[in-house]
Amino acid sequence: MSFSKHHYLHIFYYDLLYFFKILETSVNVLIIIPPVTQDETVAVGGVVTLTCNVKENDNSSLQWSNTAQQTLYFGEKRALRDNRIQLVKSTGTELIITISDVQLSDDGEYTCSIFTMPVRTARATVTVLGVPGKPVITGFEDAVQEGGKVTFTCTSSGSKPPAKLHWYRDQEEIQGRPDVVESNPDEPTYTVTSELTLTVTRNDNNALIACAVDHPSIANGDKRTERPLSVLFSPSVSIQPESDLPREGEKFFLQCVGNGNPEPTAFVWRRKDGELPPMAKVDDAFLHFESLNKSDNGVYECQADNGIGMGDVTHTLLVQDPTVITTPSGVDHAVIGGVVAVIVFIMLCLLIVLGRYLIRHKGTYLTHEAKGSDDAPDADTAIINAEGGHSGMDDKKEYFI
Known part of the structure; x- marks a missing residue:
């Protein structure tokens, strides 16, 4: 069976149409835009x-x-x-x-x-972010003595990705050891741990040591735990007198004040230059004088003990005469006397100047009163000139026409 040339051309034409149809379909597929989403x-x-x-x-x-x-x-x-x-x-x-x-x-x-x-x-x-749990601080239970070391451990669990931990002393950030990250079993979260070691001083007493969690799933400060720090230290001591001007014959006391942790409970009073006066009585932190005497003058020492250590301080007692008058403002008497002396001196200067002024004006009056009497030919004329009078004669006047 034979085919004509026309028949082959016909078949070729339909094959070509089919090819372009497939090509058109492919082009349409290529230009279609897929869906759009976002993470x-x-x-x-x-x-x-x-x-x-x-x-x-x-x-x-x-x-x-x-x-x-x-x-x-x-x-x-x-x-x-x-x-x-x-x-x-x-x-x-x-x-x-x-x-x-x-x-x-x-x-x-x-x-x-x-x-x-x-x-x-x-x-x-x-x-999905795993939200970290509130941090837990361990490793510090009791008070620590001044100069000693204390170690805090902060732990937070459940974060994804791992959280970061920050240490603070009150509001100041301090550096701890690098975070240790461990994966939690059976879930895709992490436990983060950090340590902080401090050598404490008395200034650290009652300071707040805080551990805060930093994570994208929470706001800053949402997860924070604080622990107060207790530091034991020996007392610093001061003596507070009842008044700054103790006077002979009056009652008086000295108080010993100790600042330490714990507060001091034992106090010892001494006198540097001898025994305590017979009329002085020790009452724990107080040294009472029933009636002050000049013989009570001296240097007194207080020693305070709180079980951690001891502190001591001295105070010089100077008893004043009972006639000394105190001023409400506490101004020194020498200063007051100086001011009074200056005022008296100024008043005397003013009186001297005023007296000289009056004497000078009186001499001027007498000089004018006697003026003109020395050249008078007789006593009557002298009296008239002294009084500033005239002879009664009219001055002659000439008129030129």
Whole structure:
């Protein structure tokens, strides 16, 4: 059986049409844009929103699937019976769902698909943050003596990724040892531990040592634990007199004040230059004088003991005469006497100047009163000139015409 040339041309024409049809289909597939999604991060117990968009749709349905490739929603239809998963929006070009009360098991890649020919997909990674627990401080139970060392240990569990720990003394950050990170069995979380070693002084007594957790799942300062630091130290001592101007014959006391941890409970009084006066009585932290006497003058010492150590201090007692008058303001009498002397001196100067002024003016009056009497020819004329009078004669006046 033979075929004509025309027949072969006909077959070639249909093969060519079929080729271009396939080519056209391939080009259409290449220019189709897949769905668009975005990665999300959420803390355990939070809510995550998954959004899938396409620019154009040929009435094909959108679908969300979980990390196990189980269908969550197909269009508006729920496929998995999990009440935590809710539909927010479903259109031909958009599918939005939420997952509430997120757990660590929800971590992973989620898939959005559109069932065209062929099926197009896009993936969104959901990162679930493990929330760290409140830090626990251990390793310090009792008070430590001044100059000693104390070690604190801070631990926080349940973080993902591993949390970072920070140490503080009151509000000042201090450096501890590098964090030690350990993975927790049976779950993808971590336990973080840090140590802090301090050589303490008395200034550290009652200071707050704090450990704080830094993690993207919590706000700064949300997870913080504080422990007060107790430091034992020997007392520093001071003596406080009842008054600054003790006077002979009066009652008087000296009080010994000790600042230490613990507070001092034993006090010893001494007199540097001999025995305590017979009229002086020791009452624990007080040294009482029933009636002061000049013989009580001297240097007195108090020694305080709190069981950790001892501290001592001295005070010089100077008894004043009973006639000494004190001023409310406590101004020194020598200063007052100096001020009074200056005032008296100024008043005397003023009186001398005033007296000289009066004497000078009186001499001027007498001089004017006698003026003109020396040249008078007789006594009557002298009297008239002294009084400033005139002879009674009119001055002759000439007029020129």
